[in-house]
Amino acid sequence: MPSANPTAQPTSQESAQTGTTPPGTTEAPAATATPEQLPSLEPTTPPETLQAPELTSVDEIAEALFRPELAEQALLSMIDELGIGLYADDGSPIRPGSEQSDADFYMFESEARGLIAMLQEQDEPDKWITFRDFHAALAGMGFQGTAEELAAAYVDAYAEAPDDPIVRFIYGIAAVDVEASFPRFGAWLLLLDGFIPPRGDGGQAISRVASIGGVAQASPGPRPPGTWGRARDRIRGLNLPPMNVDPAHIARIMSIVSHFSITVRASPTSVHEGHGGNGSPSIFVAQVHAAAGAFVSPFTGTSIVPVNQNPTAGLPVTWHLDDTLNRHGSITPLSDTTGVIGATRTTYTPNRERANGQGANISATGTMTATVPSADLVNSLYDLPNLGALAPGEVSGSGPLVVQWHDEVMEVELTNKYDVTITTFVGDTHTDGTDRFVGQLAHVGDGRWVGTLDAEARGNWSGAAFGSGCSTSWNAKQRIFVIGTEDPGMRNGDFIFQFYPGQAPTGSTGRGRCPPTVHKRNGEAYAPFNDSGITSPDEGGGLIVTLPARPGGTTTYPVPSLGGGVTIRNTSWVVKIMFPTPP
Numbered sequence: 001m002p003s004a005n006p007t008a009q010p011t012s013q014e015s016a017q018t019g020t021t022p023p024g025t026t027e028a029p030a031a032t033a034t035p036e037q038l039p040s041l042e043p044t045t046p047p048e049t050l051q052a053p054e055l056t057s058v059d060e061i062a063e064a065l066f067r068p069e070l071a072e073q074a075l076l077s078m079i080d081e082l083g084i085g086l087y088a089d090d091g092s093p094i095r096p097g098s099e100q101s102d103a104d105f106y107m108f109e110s111e112a113r114g115l116i117a118m119l120q121e122q123d124e125p126d127k128w129i130t131f132r133d134f135h136a137a138l139a140g141m142g143f144q145g146t147a148e149e150l151a152a153a154y155v156d157a158y159a160e161a162p163d164d165p166i167v168r169f170i171y172g173i174a175a176v177d178v179e180a181s182f183p184r185f186g187a188w189l190l191l192l193d194g195f196i197p198p199r200g201d202g203g204q205a206i207s208r209v210a211s212i213g214g215v216a217q218a219s220p221g222p223r224p225p226g227t228w229g230r231a232r233d234r235i236r237g238l239n240l241p242p243m244n245v246d247p248a249h250i251a252r253i254m255s256i257v258s259h260f261s262i263t264v265r266a267s268p269t270s271v272h273e274g275h276g277g278n279g280s281p282s283i284f285v286a287q288v289h290a291a292a293g294a295f296v297s298p299f300t301g302t303s304i305v306p307v308n309q310n311p312t313a314g315l316p317v318t319w320h321l322d323d324t325l326n327r328h329g330s331i332t333p334l335s336d337t338t339g340v341i342g343a344t345r346t347t348y349t350p351n352r353e354r355a356n357g358q359g360a361n362i363s364a365t366g367t368m369t370a371t372v373p374s375a376d377l378v379n380s381l382y383d384l385p386n387l388g389a390l391a392p393g394e395v396s397g398s399g400p401l402v403v404q405w406h407d408e409v410m411e412v413e414l415t416n417k418y419d420v421t422i423t424t425f426v427g428d429t430h431t432d433g434t435d436r437f438v439g440q441l442a443h444v445g446d447g448r449w450v451g452t453l454d455a456e457a458r459g460n461w462s463g464a465a466f467g468s469g470c471s472t473s474w475n476a477k478q479r480i481f482v483i484g485t486e487d488p489g490m491r492n493g494d495f496i497f498q499f500y501p502g503q504a505p506t507g508s509t510g511r512g513r514c515p516p517t518v519h520k521r522n523g524e525a526y527a528p529f530n531d532s533g534i535t536s537p538d539e540g541g542g543l544i545v546t547l548p549a550r551p552g553g554t555t556t557y558p559v560p561s562l563g564g565g566v567t568i569r570n571t572s573w574v575v576k577i578m579f580p581t582p583p
Helices: 058-064 068-081 109-120 131-139 147-160 165-171 184-195 232-236 247-257 323-328 374-382 385-390
Strands: 013-020 093-095 261-267 270-272 282-289 316-321 329-332 335-337 343-350 360-373 394-407 409-424 427-445 448-465 468-486 495-501 506-508 543-545 552-558 566-568 572-578
Touching (some): 109 247, 131 147, 131 184, 147 165, 261 360, 282 394, 360 374, 374 394, 394 427
Antiparallel strands (some): 316 360, 329 343, 360 394, 409 566, 409 572, 427 448
């Protein structure tokens, strides 16, 4: 269906619930938050087990590195191709490589998850790093060559062997030039190839159990085929003094920092704008999690990466309200520092309600975000402030809060059932499934209705990927912020719904060698919805319908056949819109 330009850019999530409060009555105020009511900050449910590597050629891996939806498969297949072993943080083996001792480089699960997160950010240029910043971080840890010398060493080494696996992987992510910028995963690959000895490096690799400072220079040794280190001899040929930090520690910490997190919880988790005055407050608590694991050597049973004691105390935390929370209340304080347990708090106070209890009871799910500068966190953990340049600028975490008030509402149920086959010269692909959006929108004037809809995306795909048959499926849920706008000038209707990701999708979003494409807005991913209009609001996408007369009704909008080898069966949008309350 055709689309129209959006009329607003949302930063929040809102929904409504039916039910009214008679004029002249008041509701019982929400309970006042107290320290005893503060939410549990225990770790959340463990993530899914890491996949097994399925990409078996350098070409497949290099292609997958370009695609954020294949980040997990690309990373795990790449380290498998390079012979880098993978271990749980407690040292138990997941998939051992060719390493035989702590003198050989291997990887822990938390490191792998951090690098996967880096790969998933490659389409977010605001999180990239410049080559000069990469050089500056190394210089801050003892590298004494210039940025020009470092870039030339990489370029010359890679010109000699452009088909080497490690060269293919690096050029799949990073353009090596002194003025270039690239995803931070590219910086990690350059660090690996230029400074960390490959396995079996003449038995002279730098020990992983050495302390952070005072690391000796490794002696020259042969580079086993199929590994990394193509640029290392060129860089060593600069005849510079050794760095004062083990490069393997830098690589580990760089990946761990990308896996750090902040947990944000509200208590109570729902508030209501006040009738006759401000509403009862909610207390937000932010807890910094900066210890990704014990990192126990699988060979010696000792700790690999030393961490400072109590590293999360005294960190500066800044609070950020999204549009919903900002419209319906305020916080005090806006910033603070963490205490001895790595936590801090702020208080959110709802505004006085304008409708004073009249109309439907509307729920708005807002988000509070807490941020800590990466450089402060790294310095607190490892006394390495220069490493902050190699990690994202901030570590952040968000938590929801439901805000309620009274107004007019629209009940919405949008269902897209699809069954599509595409015929190409390399074979057919088939996808089928159902996308569904359910909830209520609040009338905010100007012909606009806003709110959060509960969305489901269920589907299957089959076809070919990387030269062989492949299939995948997904069953995901997501809270989607929606703006509905009346526009009588549109050709195929007079009302457009536009969809924006509110919180990250949950459930399965497709895995393996052929997961669905990931669409994002402002760094937040959509669930794998079928209609491209759902995932392109900034480009004028959306769902155009004809607004029914009150009290509402249901209309089906079939999707026409596109021709050109595309077969569409039983594919349509079923749109139900009801108005339970008077204007």
